[in-house]
Amino acid sequence: xxxxxxxxxxxxxxxxxxxxxxxxxxxxxxxxxxxxxxxxxxxxxxxxxxxxxxxxxxxxxxxxxxxxxxxxxxxxxxxxxxxxxxxxxxxxxxxxxxxxxxxxxxxxxxxxxxxxxxxxxxxxxxxxxxxxxxxxxxxxxxxxxxxxxxxxxxxxxxxxxxxxxxxxxxxxxxxxxxxxxxxxxxxxxxxxxxxxxxxxxxxxxxxxxxxxxxxxxxxxxxxxxxxxxxxxxxxxxxxxxxxxxxxxxxxxxxxxxxxxxxxxxxxxxxxxxxxxxxxxxxxxxxxxxxxxxxxxxxxxxxxxxxxxxxxxxxxxxxxxxxxxxxxxxxxxxxxxxxxxxxxxxxxxxxxxxxxxxxxxxxxxxxxxxxxxxxxx
Amino acid sequence: xxxxxxxxxxxxxxxxxxxxxxxxxxxxxxxxxxxxxxxxxxxxxxxxxxxxxxxxxxxxxxxxxxxxxxxxxxxxxxxxxxxxxxxxxxxxxxxxxxxxxxxxxxxxxxxxxxxxxxxxxxxxxxxxxxxxxxxxxxxxxxxxxxxxxxxxxxxxxxxxxxxxxxxxxxxxxxxxxxxxxxxxxxxxxxxxxxxxxxxxxxxxxxxxxxxxxxxxxxxxxxxxxxxxxxxxxxxxxxxxxxxxxxxx
Numbered sequence: 001x002x003x004x005x006x007x008x009x010x011x012x013x014x015x016x017x018x019x020x021x022x023x024x025x026x027x028x029x030x031x032x033x034x035x036x037x038x039x040x041x042x043x044x045x046x047x048x049x050x051x052x053x054x055x056x057x058x059x060x061x062x063x064x065x066x067x068x069x070x071x072x073x074x075x076x077x078x079x080x081x082x083x084x085x086x087x088x089x090x091x092x093x094x095x096x097x098x099x100x101x102x103x104x105x106x107x108x109x110x111x112x113x114x115x116x117x118x119x120x121x122x123x124x125x126x127x128x129x130x131x132x133x134x135x136x137x138x139x140x141x142x143x144x145x146x147x148x149x150x151x152x153x154x155x156x157x158x159x160x161x162x163x164x165x166x167x168x169x170x171x172x173x174x175x176x177x178x179x180x181x182x183x184x185x186x187x188x189x190x191x192x193x194x195x196x197x198x199x200x201x202x203x204x205x206x207x208x209x210x211x212x213x214x215x216x217x218x219x220x221x222x223x224x225x226x227x228x229x230x231x232x233x234x235x236x237x238x239x240x241x242x243x244x245x246x247x248x249x250x251x252x253x254x255x256x257x258x259x260x261x262x263x264x265x266x267x268x269x270x271x272x273x274x275x276x277x278x279x280x281x282x283x284x285x286x287x288x289x290x291x292x293x294x295x296x297x298x299x300x301x302x303x304x305x306x307x308x309x310x311x312x313x314x315x316x317x318x319x320x321x322x323x324x325x326x327x328x329x330x331x332x333x334x335x336x337x338x339x340x341x342x343x344x345x346x347x348x349x350x351x352x353x354x355x356x357x358x359x360x361x362x363x364x365x366x367x368x369x370x371x372x373x374x375x376x
Numbered sequence: 377x378x379x380x381x382x383x384x385x386x387x388x389x390x391x392x393x394x395x396x397x398x399x400x401x402x403x404x405x406x407x408x409x410x411x412x413x414x415x416x417x418x419x420x421x422x423x424x425x426x427x428x429x430x431x432x433x434x435x436x437x438x439x440x441x442x443x444x445x446x447x448x449x450x451x452x453x454x455x456x457x458x459x460x461x462x463x464x465x466x467x468x469x470x471x472x473x474x475x476x477x478x479x480x481x482x483x484x485x486x487x488x489x490x491x492x493x494x495x496x497x498x499x500x501x502x503x504x505x506x507x508x509x510x511x512x513x514x515x516x517x518x519x520x521x522x523x524x525x526x527x528x529x530x531x532x533x534x535x536x537x538x539x540x541x542x543x544x545x546x547x548x549x550x551x552x553x554x555x556x557x558x559x560x561x562x563x564x565x566x567x568x569x570x571x572x573x574x575x576x577x578x579x580x581x582x583x584x585x586x587x588x589x590x591x592x593x594x595x596x597x598x599x600x601x602x603x604x605x606x607x608x609x610x611x612x613x614x615x616x617x618x619x620x621x622x623x624x
Binding site: 257 | 596
């Protein structure tokens, strides 16, 4: 009897294992163009709509980085998002679009400007790149927004005194947009603030840059020159130790997604910190002077550098890390040589480091026509 | 397909529960505390170590793996595969384990860091709820997972400026340690607790292989094998760290 039960059990386990396997295979085998499941519990008629799912592609070094967070994309949503990103209709006086400041040729930063012009004057901070923001969790230099949707809403509010409700009513009057909203989000095709930012968010998540010479070298398609190789060693060993903050990490974005003080300004006490950054968001004095660690991809296109665009060239940036670190009480421990004022790199080491940084430029990203102005 | 699956699963569950004899079980709460002079560690507060150096710890996270209890008959009950304790996130400092058999245990076993198999899984390939998830900040391409991440600064020259670093990023398969601690533990019905207590000062001063935080070479490491001094500090830290635990 006992034997029988055991046999029965073991065959059952086999059946269930096989079933599970088959089931998993079924899932894994799903075509990328399989429709997104409508949510049966929703009362929102729009949610029954099924768009054309879009599967993100990006060249992957080795077998890493296959997974994309928050990735519910539709072809129609991205198309609409691209139009809204480039359409000045979103700004109060219909003169500025997102693309006016976030320009694809400059990796979505603003054409070498220290500050961009919004409707009421220069922006408070340097316009950052939007590359690889699918992997970012807290946005803006001070980390005040938790999602790309919230960030785009805020970008407009803060920088352009934009009124989202006003934009909705302007877009409602545009007969060309109504069918596009229907295609992206289903019937009845009402236009809402939420849908505007969801569409723009989908478009921004497609801005993925992973085709630099460095990425190619990981795929065996490019060989780093001697200078680049030496620069990489400086970047990723204790010599320069940039990788602690501008880390390749699990998703090769070259930022650890943290908010830190990298010794740009001196302050005797935290109360003396002028530009408080993250501290304004968290309310904690300990966060005074901490800012987002930006990616160091595509630096040739994103000049000038730092939150206030204080450095015009990479030479200035590297000179800063080498010789001009300034003490303040909550400096990141990873600014190692703070008590010596910096890393004290030789001229050769500086130029090697810059040679490596430039291997992170992605020419195919800044010329990708999928991001260009659709109205031109 | 789905019906067949649920049928198979139901029958399997039925089969298992019908088979097993009824054993009394209880809950066990694991606590992971870090102490300095018998006080709970407070990040960013000033400490003075036994060599009179002042330091602050700003970030402190580590992985423990394969935590298990050993019964008197040497059979083991696995409590958890992997935890990442983070002193910035109180919820990671306790873990409730259900269904622990009501009996006597004589030993606690655990690994400090990740097993080679765990270390080989990519953040891409684990669930969002796994401690190795994409945003754990505990993974570098070239090192794999950082087993222990401690970041802070010290004032070793009495200048009142915390401008000396104190950074230990310790990882790599060779530095994985397994620890066994004799501990008589009677699991009774209801709630039980087991505390993993880590004494910070013991990491630096254990009388056998002290780490001198005023010596630049010993004040930091990121486990870089291409730099022998850097890696030596990692070896020392990993060893001291694994010995700084007591089970209460």
